Amino acid sequence: MAAAAVQAPADALVDEGGVPVPPQYKPQPLYDFRQFPEEARGFKVGVTKLGRLGTKRKLDEYAEQVEREQAEMEEKSPAELAAAVAVAAAPLAKRAKHNTLGVGKASGRDWKVPAQRAGTLRNPKLSTSWEKKMANKAEADAFKGRKRAAKAAKGEAAAAERQRREAAKKKKEEARAKAAVVTRVSAATAKRMMKSKKGRKQLRTGDA
The missing domain is CATH 1.20.5 (Single alpha-helices involved in coiled-coils or other helix-helix interfaces)
Known part of the structure; x- marks a missing residue:
């Protein structure tokens, strides 16, 4: 099936090649840049x-x-x-230095009060001598040593007490088991005793 040809309206513009153009088209001026210099644009x-x-x-x-x-x-x-x-060939004269005696800056601002170093603001009565610092350090080290020794002795005493209690408890259990009255029960009785918590505590095996 052949496509239908599109006909342009009678008032439509036509360019030099005979191709219709829209009515809002405005022809733009053409510029020939072939004659421009090779330098950068605007160079004079x-x-x-x-x-x-x-x-x-x-x-x-x-x-x-x-x-x-x-x-x-x-x-x-x-x-x-x-x-x-x-x-x-003579070297350049050095820059004259300002008299900074009694001023804060070399620029000569006499209203600037000279600042004092932080070390000069320390009160000598509050400072501590080197010997006293070393004595305090030795005393602190001795105190830490005594503290560590006391802590170790306390731990050893607690461990010894724990072992003593465990040994006494074990000995007591052995004596109780040796003095206990043992009665042989039948399988039916043992089965009935297993149904209660108290009965389960009273049951022992033959080798116990």
Whole structure:
């Protein structure tokens, strides 16, 4: 089945190729970028942010300055040249230091009160001598040793008491079992006694 051809309305725009375009289409201007320079866009020689004081003018001024200095050097005598070289080779003078006596900063703020070090604020009466510190340390070590010894002795005494009680309990149980009255019961009686808690406690095996 052939597709039906779409006909454009009579008032529709048609481009150069005969293709219909929508009515809201607006032809845009065409730009040819083939003639643009290869440099970055907006690049202009001899122009800076401050105006037309570009590189070429600065180079020309520098060349003139060099020529002028060379001419001045040629006009000077050997003694003057030696003095100029000595001045150029002399080390730069050190920066003058401000008198910081009685002020807090080297900038000369005389209203700044000099601060004191933390060590100077310590009260010597509250400090402890080295000998006293060592004596206190020795006393603390001795106390800790006595404490450990007392704790170990207490543990040994508790262990000995526990063993003594266990031995006495075992001996008592043996004596009770030896003095107990044993009566042989039949299987039916034993079966009946197993039904109660008291009866189960009274039952013993033959080798017990």
